[in-house]
Amino acid sequence: MAIDTKKCVGCSDCVVACQTENNVPIGFCRDWVTETVDGTYPNVSIELRTERCNHCDNSPCVRCCPTGASHFEDGGIVLVTHGECIGCGACIQSCPYEARYSHPDGYVDKCTFCIHRVRRGEKPACVSVCPTNCMYFGDLEDPNSEIVNVLKNRKFKTLAPEAGTKPQIFYLV
Amino acid sequence: MKTRRDFIKISALGLGATAVAGGITKMVFGSDAKKMFIEPDDSAQQLKRYPTYCEVCFWKCAGWAYVNEEGIVTKITGNDDDPQCNGRLCSRGTGGVGMVNDPDRLKKPLIRDIKDGKQTYREAGWEEALDYVASKMKDIAAKHGPESMALFYHGSSGHYFSHLLNAYGSTNTAAPSFAQCRGPRDVGLEATFGESISSPEVTDIRDTRCLVLIGSHIGENMHNGQVQEMSSAIDKGATIITVDPRLSTAASKAKYWLPIKPSTDIALLLAWINVLINENIYNKEYVAANATGFDQLKQHVAAFTPEWAYGITTIEPEKIRATAREMAAAAPAVIIHPGRHVTWYGDDVQRTRAIGILNALLGSWGNRGGFFYKEGFKLPEFPHPEYPKPAWNWHETLEGRYPLANMAVTTTIMEASIPKEGRDKNIKGWIVSGTNLPMTIPNKELFKKAVQSLDLLVVVDTMPMEITGYADVVLPECTYLERYDDIRDTAHREVTLALRMPAVEPMYETKPAWWMAKQIGDRLGLGAYFNYKDFKDVLEWQLKQAGMSLDEMQKIGVKKLPRTKPVYAADGVPMEFKTDSGKIELYSKKLEEAGFDPMPVYTPHPEPQEGYYRLIYGRAPMHTFSRTSNNANLVALMPENAIWVNPQVAGIWGLKKGQYVWLKNQDGVISTFPAKVRLTERIRWDSVYIVHGFGHSYEKLKNAYGRGVNDTELITNVAIDPIMGGTGMRGNFVTFLTEDPGKEAKA
Numbered sequence: 001m002a003i004d005t006k007k008c009v010g011c012s013d014c015v016v017a018c019q020t021e022n023n024v025p026i027g028f029c030r031d032w033v034t035e036t037v038d039g040t041y042p043n044v045s046i047e048l049r050t051e052r053c054n055h056c057d058n059s060p061c062v063r064c065c066p067t068g069a070s071h072f073e074d075g076g077i078v079l080v081t082h083g084e085c086i087g088c089g090a091c092i093q094s095c096p097y098e099a100r101y102s103h104p105d106g107y108v109d110k111c112t113f114c115i116h117r118v119r120r121g122e123k124p125a126c127v128s129v130c131p132t133n134c135m136y137f138g139d140l141e142d143p144n145s146e147i148v149n150v151l152k153n154r155k156f157k158t159l160a161p162e163a164g165t166k167p168q169i170f171y172l173v
Numbered sequence: 174m175k176t177r178r179d180f181i182k183i184s185a186l187g188l189g190a191t192a193v194a195g196g197i198t199k200m201v202f203g204s205d206a207k208k209m210f211i212e213p214d215d216s217a218q219q220l221k222r223y224p225t226y227c228e229v230c231f232w233k234c235a236g237w238a239y240v241n242e243e244g245i246v247t248k249i250t251g252n253d254d255d256p257q258c259n260g261r262l263c264s265r266g267t268g269g270v271g272m273v274n275d276p277d278r279l280k281k282p283l284i285r286d287i288k289d290g291k292q293t294y295r296e297a298g299w300e301e302a303l304d305y306v307a308s309k310m311k312d313i314a315a316k317h318g319p320e321s322m323a324l325f326y327h328g329s330s331g332h333y334f335s336h337l338l339n340a341y342g343s344t345n346t347a348a349p350s351f352a353q354c355r356g357p358r359d360v361g362l363e364a365t366f367g368e369s370i371s372s373p374e375v376t377d378i379r380d381t382r383c384l385v386l387i388g389s390h391i392g393e394n395m396h397n398g399q400v401q402e403m404s405s406a407i408d409k410g411a412t413i414i415t416v417d418p419r420l421s422t423a424a425s426k427a428k429y430w431l432p433i434k435p436s437t438d439i440a441l442l443l444a445w446i447n448v449l450i451n452e453n454i455y456n457k458e459y460v461a462a463n464a465t466g467f468d469q470l471k472q473h474v475a476a477f478t479p480e481w482a483y484g485i486t487t488i489e490p491e492k493i494r495a496t497a498r499e500m501a502a503a504a505p506a507v508i509i510h511p512g513r514h515v516t517w518y519g520d521d522v523q524r525t526r527a528i529g530i531l532n533a534l535l536g537s538w539g540n541r542g543g544f545f546y547k548e549g550f551k552l553p554e555f556p557h558p559e560y561p562k563p564a565w566n567w568h569e570t571l572e573g574r575y576p577l578a579n580m581a582v583t584t585t586i587m588e589a590s591i592p593k594e595g596r597d598k599n600i601k602g603w604i605v606s607g608t609n610l611p612m613t614i615p616n617k618e619l620f621k622k623a624v625q626s627l628d629l630l631v632v633v634d635t636m637p638m639e640i641t642g643y644a645d646v647v648l649p650e651c652t653y654l655e656r657y658d659d660i661r662d663t664a665h666r667e668v669t670l671a672l673r674m675p676a677v678e679p680m681y682e683t684k685p686a687w688w689m690a691k692q693i694g695d696r697l698g699l700g701a702y703f704n705y706k707d708f709k710d711v712l713e714w715q716l717k718q719a720g721m722s723l724d725e726m727q728k729i730g731v732k733k734l735p736r737t738k739p740v741y742a743a744d745g746v747p748m749e750f751k752t753d754s755g756k757i758e759l760y761s762k763k764l765e766e767a768g769f770d771p772m773p774v775y776t777p778h779p780e781p782q783e784g785y786y787r788l789i790y791g792r793a794p795m796h797t798f799s800r801t802s803n804n805a806n807l808v809a810l811m812p813e814n815a816i817w818v819n820p821q822v823a824g825i826w827g828l829k830k831g832q833y834v835w836l837k838n839q840d841g842v843i844s845t846f847p848a849k850v851r852l853t854e855r856i857r858w859d860s861v862y863i864v865h866g867f868g869h870s871y872e873k874l875k876n877a878y879g880r881g882v883n884d885t886e887l888i889t890n891v892a893i894d895p896i897m898g899g900t901g902m903r904g905n906f907v908t909f910l911t912e913d914p915g916k917e918a919k920a
Binding site: 006007009010011012013015016017019020021023026027029037039040041042044045046048128129130131132133134 | 247248249250251258260261262263264267268270392393395397400401403404405407408420422423425426430432794795805806807809810811819853854855856857858
């Protein structure tokens with residue numbers, strides 16, 4: 001996934017769309033928006049950014065899960081099998097992005113990239129709803145995909161690269 | 174480990190979302206939270222969808238409401254065929270589920286009653302409530318004439334009640350969207366181009382090369398189509414210029430941000446006009462062909478140089494020149510956006526005139542990337558007898574003021590509700606539909622006095638808002654997801670019709686507004702005006718007349734129709750304007766004849782005294798006015814407003830991030846509730862900023878009560894626009910109170 005910080009207006013539509021698509025209980029969320037402000041008035045700039053699980057290639061959450069509930073699905077999406085999760089919270093501790101939460105039903109929950117939608121050929125709910133079209137979702141291994149094309153032509157960054165997790169969400173700056 | 178689960182992690186905002194959001198879970202779902210959880214894959218198969226168009230704001234995006242097997246609306250998505258949203262609703266539209274599922278909704282009709290010597294509401298059946306309203310309306314008509322009933326409205330339901338009042342004999346129907354919002358814009362543009370830019374606006378942002386925003390914060394005001402088009406313009410490399418005392422979200426995306434001193438916009442606009450003319454970079458051909466009054470304008474602005482404006486606006490002359498040149502280079506694909514909520518300083522028509530003149534000099538009106546020609550398709554009106562001619566109308570309430578007001582002015586209808594010696598044209602009863610007047614109309618004293626003078630106040634709403642507390646009768650309306658309404662037929666770039674149908678049956682004992690209006694009409698002997706059983710019959714009839722069908726609309730939600738007229742002015746075809754001269758009026762004879770400046774002039778406005786800061790208010794993308802502040806899905810995103818304070822100012826006052834403070838205005842009015850301080854470099858030193866719509870004082874709004882500062886109660890200095898009666902609301906100054914003033918008073 002790639003997210004264009006030059007277009008995001010921080011409206012949080014992605015948060016509500018995720019919630020209503022995935023029945024995330026109110027008070028919890030799988031994605032959220034951050035704002036950072038730099039400089040002093042009037043030489044000031046801001047960056048708005050929607051964040052979620054980075055579906056890291058080198059995922060500490062998958063590594064530390066004692067039951068195997070946290071796992072890689074085919075294609076690289078990191079998922080939690082709710083039935084296998086004992087809610088120990090080790091993964092919550094290990095995630096440098098604070099992307100996971102304890103669901104009131106006793107398991108750990110987080111972004112699935114809306115895999116149920118992706119399997120139907122749709123985009124994740126957050127990507128589909130964004131009024132600014134600031135999110136790109138697709139196959140990073142397909143050289144002809146829109147996302148590869150975007151990443152070829154724009155500067156981008158990842159979050160907390162120093163954690164060595166190889167995050168798979170790229171922020172266009 | 175940090176505990177995370179702030180709902181929206183806007184770090185600099187410092188929202189205490191963790192605690193707040195946790196509380197909401199209990200309120201909404203209680204112990205049923207577990208039952209609500211359905212695996213997405215399963216739910217996808219169970220959901221049925223119904224077409225609707227959104228009513229959370231006025232943009233009215235078309236979408237689909239998804240309902241699960243238990244009959245609960247679980248999600249709402251945009252309709253791909255709707256050019257107003259392109260399949261993408263905004264946060265509020267997506268969060269519309271929180272409106273229908275709000276446990277605090279009005280559930281039964283209420284009638285004001287006296288119990289143990291105290292005024293209270295008692296629940297009533299529909300028959301009794303409607304009989305009560307009809308009998309009071311009959312009394313008013315008999316005693317004072319039907320003209321003494323007025324309507325205040327916002328949104329789709331207003332139409333049914335204006336139809337009711339028109340049939341009954343009154344045309345005193347007023348919307349705050351005129352005198353409290355976009356009226357000055359519309360009047361200013363009509364005086365210039367002969368027409369305004371409608372809603373949704375005819376701004377061709379998608380194809381513009383230069384977008385100039387003056388106080389308009391697209392992205393924070395979540396006018397969906399405009400936000401989408403601004404994003405697309407960013408993709409295409411358009412230049413964005415923003416003029417704002419605050420680094421708005423749009424300003425943060427802009428090539429130029431002009432951090433103007435508040436209230437000086439007209440000086441900047443005049444200097445821009447001066448540069449275009451002096452540097453000879455205006456669109457000469459366009460102006461020669463289409464405009465009148467250029468020579469007078471040239472003479473008028475000769476002295477308004479960038480150097481002159483610098484002293485007023487604090488914007489450097491070179492920046493004024495550079496931005497004017499950017500506009501000229503992009504012309505005619507340039508938009509100086511006339512904004513929407515423009516009731517600021519009382520000379521708002523004139524500011525819009527300056528914006529109109531600037532657009533005219535650049536030739537953007539009628540051109541790609543500027544302002545396009547809208548087109549819509551009107552369905553035939555359902556037949557009804559002719560309306561009676563009222564003996565008087567809202568013009569009388571102007572009492573000779575506001576000569577260019579072309580819609581009813583809310584505040585003069587209120588004035589006419591307060592008896593005055595020697596005046597026989599008085600308002601005695603109100604129907605208020607979908608507008609929370611106490612948080613909309615500045616000058617609370619006027620509102621309160623007017624309300625106290627009424628014989629009848631009927632409030633129609635989905636939620637117990639402040640206005641419902643003043644009502645004699647409260648009629649609980651079902652939400653937009655539970656009813657049929659008029660077909661959406663707004664004119665825009667593409668011609669479309671959109672259907673709203675019930676996704677679920679009305680919850681509790683709520684009813685659609687069309688039903689209420691019909692029931693009251695029947696009781697008043699006006700049945701001939703409501704000659705249908707169900708509003709569905711009306712839609713079926715209307716669509717059939719136009720060769721369409723309700724069945725088809727139920728399947729597609731949005732129907733696109735072909736355009737019959739061009740979107741832009743064609744080469745070689747003379748442009749037509751609906752002004753008196755048939756041309757764009759740079760010099761307005763109409764204004765001159767009415768006793769106003771024919772061309773805009775800059776007038777200085779009051780400035781804050783030491784220790785006071787200008788109160789600027791605006792919008793957040795996840796809320797609409799004061800109407801969404803109880804919606805659990807949206808409260809989770811933004812539970813309360815914060816007071817934006819420049820860190821230097823905070824240093825003087827010793828204010829800390831997240832500290833709750835009260836605001837006191839220049840007239841000594843103190844906010845009922847406090848709000849958190851947000852320290853941010855995004856705001857000037859001479860101003861504070863809050864998002865409008867918070868600080869509800871009605872306890873029945875469990876999520877919204879007491880959260881944040883209500884800007885409207887601090888707006889006691891109102892600068893009336895003498896041209897059309899708009900209520901300028903940006904001339905109020907506030908200071909901080911760090912101790913609870915309530916405690917002080919008690920001590």
